Structures are given as structure tokens and as C-alpha cells.
Amino acid sequence: MTTKSILLVGVGGQGAILTSKILAAGLISEGFDVKMSEIHGMSQRGGTVATQVKYGEKVFAPNIGLGEADFIVSFEKSEALRALPYLKSGGALVTDDHEIYSMPVASGVAEYPAGIIEELKRLAENVLVVPAGRIASGLGNVKVQNIVLLGALVKAMKLDQADWPALVARYVPPKVKDLNLKAFEAGRA
Template sequence: MTKSILFVGVGGQGIILASKILTEGLIKFGYDVKMSEVHGMAQRGGSVTTQVRFGEKVYSPLIGVGEADVLVAFEKVEAARWISYLKEGGSLVVNDYEIYSMPVLIGQEQYPQNTLDELKSKVENLKIFSAAEVAQDLGNIKTQNIVLLGALIKALGLENLDWEGVIKDNLPEKMQEINIKAIKAGMNI
């Protein structure tokens, strides 16, 4: 059976790195995997999505509306923006984190309020936590993407695979120890 994972967030949050580590790990463990990424205006703080599909045989990386088994939102408004892609009964993992768009920063718009309440009313299988706080406690806020990846791995029931080895294979040596801590912390949430 094919599983579909949609990562959503804002440029600079490490979404593509997290999805590449997931993809590399799944391939290493024998799954057929397809991945697609959309950068949008990523370097300007715009929306970024990656789609990862895996299973015995996968023909397309694309996830349609109502087809994602798991939606991983690196920023809470992005969760609300992409919620229609989550299938009924799917799981939503949300980073309780805010990144303000340029219109919000210059006072033209307000950051949406009550986003988490809206998500709670739409999704039964929901995990909300601050990956930023977890990453900060580990000593590097930039590892919140790997904390979220760890939470996703737990949600998928894949935590018994050798993710430490995958991190070592895909990150520079100086970044391995903190990211191994981050993925383990995510799996323990």
C-alpha cells in the first residue's frame, strides 16, 4: 500500500532537507519512493511544499486534494492553507510556529488568529507541538525540521529503522550529532 506525505512550510525552514532524508531512508530500507518539490518564492519567505510517496511500487510523486496520509506543517498557517490535501482519517503534524509574511510585517495584513482551533475542528488525528522549542532546548533552532521529521517517522511507525545512519549518510559530520538528537527528540514526542 502506498503512503503519501505532504510537507508544507515557508522557505528556509529545511523542508526539502527533511524530505530528502526521509526519501533516502525509505529507499535504503527497500521502499519504492517518489518525491516532488515546489519552491515557489522560497528565498523570499514564500510557501514550499514537498510530496513524498512510498510503498512497494509508486508510479507518481504527486498528491492530489484529499490524498495525503500525513500532512507535516512546519508553520501553522501553512497547515491551514494545505489542509484540503489531507485525506479523511489522515494525520496532521503541526509545528506551533509563526513566520510572518511581508504584508504582515509591514502592517498591511494581520497574522491569522485561531488557526490551531480551526485545525482541531477539522482533523481528528492531530499532533501540535513546538518543534522550535524542542530544537532550541537541544541547542540549535535550525534542527526543528529534523525534530518534525522524527515526529513524522513515529507517526508512520518507522522509528525502528536506522535513521541515525541515514543522518550520517546525508549530513556533514559537524551537523550529525545535533541532528541525531533532533530526530530522536521528534520520535519521542
């Protein structure tokens, strides 16, 4: 098989890195060679965060260039739009419709763009909107938004070989294991 690329984007603190770790572990358990790349440092401080997971028989380069992502998973809708040029022609985009103001927006210097979801759907063929933040809040904690999205992605990618619930349980803090498992199933439903 050719190498597949998944780009996960969000805002620092949303749990994109944990999500990609679980995703990578699942892909390894499905027998793939996997590489994962993350940029952290300043991005921990509320900036844009991007992590990249590539898998296949043999993966060379760890990072994903423009127009190369088979899947984009976005934790925040304006980040989905920012990342859109990375989507491969015909690739699939899974995004939360959650919005988080960046500092220029919050302080009134810039405006949060209106009509993002419509724009995404107008431009790309495969756009799936998952209200993961709302689902997570409904389950009791907005922080499990990332695991809801993981569930949605696993379903969209038809990755059903791995024991995903076991992997989720292994990577999240024991105290919130059950909540995360519920979040995963809600996303996969």
C-alpha cells in the same frame, strides 16, 4: 499495499527539502518504491515551500492532489492550515506551533490568523502538535527544527525498520551531526 502520500509544507529556508530527502532515503531502505517532488526556485526566497513524498510497491504520479495526503507535516502552523485541503479524509497532520509572519503580515497589510491550532483540531481527527521550533532552540539551534519534526513523523508513521539516526548523520553537515541526532531523538521521544 496502496501508495501512501506525505506532504511537507513550510517556509523557504526551514529545511523541508532536506527533511524529505532523509525521509525518502529511509523509505527506500525499508524496501519501498519512492518518488519525491519538490518545487523550488522562487520559493527559496521566503515563500511557501511544499515537498511531496510518495511510497509504496509502485508509485506513478509524483505529486499529491487535494484530499490525497495520508500525512501532512507542517513546519509552520499557518502553512498547516493552508495545506489542510490536501489532507486525506482521516489522514494525520503533524505540525509545529511555530509562527513565521509572511510579508503581508509583517508589513501590517494582513493579520496572522488567531486560533489556528484549535481550528486544525476542530476540523481534522488526527492532529499532533509538536513544538519543534522550541525544542530545537532549547537544544541550541532553531535550525534543527526540521529534524525534530522528522523524528515526530517517523514515530507517528511507525516507520521503525530504517536506521534513521544513520541516515540523519549521512545527510546533515558533519559539524552539526550530534545536534541533529539529539534533535531527531527529541522528536521521536
